[in-house]
Amino acid sequence: MITNEFWLDRWKTGRIGFHQEGINPKLVEFWPALPKNSRVLVPLCGKSNDMMWLAEQGYEVTGVELSSLAVIQFLGDNDLTYDTHQEGDLKIHTVNGGLSLRIIEGDYFQFSEDNFDACYDRAAMVAMPDSKRAEYVAHTLKRLSPSACVLLISLQYDGDTQGPPFSIEEDSVPLLWGNHIQKIASENLAQTNLQYKEQGHSTFDESVWRIQP
Template identity: 40%
Template sequence: MSEKPEVVNEWLARWREGRIGFHRDAPHPALRRYWPQFGIPSETKVLVPLCGKSLDMRWLAERGHPVLGIELSGDALDQFTAEGQGEVLRYHQDGFEVRRQGNIELWGGDFFHFHIEQAAEIGALYDRAALIALPEATRQRYAFHLAQLIPPGVRGLLISLTRAPGDDRGPPYSVDTDEVRRLFAHNFELTHLEDSEPEENGWQESVWAMVRQGPNM
């Protein structure tokens, strides 16, 4: 992510030191609940920005989707492939270090350097922890860049997070319903699917369906 060095260094240090409490040891329940309802064909390639080593990618791949994850931390991507099965192919492409395992491509590098020609085959989107990984000043840039990459008609799932009132720490950062709409409503049709029950620490997830709007919509 093109961001202040201290933010980048914090994320890289978290992966290097294993401070990854945000990582889930099972696919996200909202992904399992809502993705089948979207009717996205199994051969559709899914973009997963700032993917970490999310098991959600394996869940999608097991259902026939080619997956393209983008992640700045090489440690995260190495852990993902080490914990998986099958040969890992490595190559460089357009400034990214790419790892391919089965039908999952992992592009190691800056999401903001990933461009339209590289995204030509993208047909679906899944964001569980990308938006909330970014400080407020970068989230608008992220939403704009995502809109440039995604063709009209592409569907996706977004899982955001709010913290308890007054808890402004991060990452992950608090992104409330109003901000989600403010960031994406110009380019995406948004449907608010659910809010989770608040956790003991006051965190609460919100789940959104997204469809990229365009002249043919």
């Protein structure tokens, strides 16, 4: 059962293979051109440096993360000073200085701000078991403006591996996100990365999807 405690334990014990150092090249390649100060939501952000890249493009970035360890590591690793205040069960960490960047610490399903201009999801939907996936997508879409852009990365793989990250059938992505979402790139990582072959995969497709009104 994938619970909040499961993820907190993963961070506590350092089992965070899902974390990527550096900036995701697919973010840099496929992020849509948006006006400066557009509000960008990054659900289940971990300590991803993709948030730094987005903030450096001039966007107002809001990451949401359950683990206090992940939040503290992100702020510390990037030498960021910040102010913190409590709003209900959520802690709001607002970075000082020139970057417009906030990390909301707490349960994403308790986060209720809306009208974001864009969403970046590299590791959030794939962290959701099938039983929570529709709820996650519905909750995320409620956070976005009607004309918002979405950049989503999904995985579909063969073999006996159980997630997270979970394998998501390609056909289910438009069913969850709506017909406006389009697949714009795909790569079989099992052909380029020995790690996936050693795990018994012949197919480990990483696909990039975008909603661009």
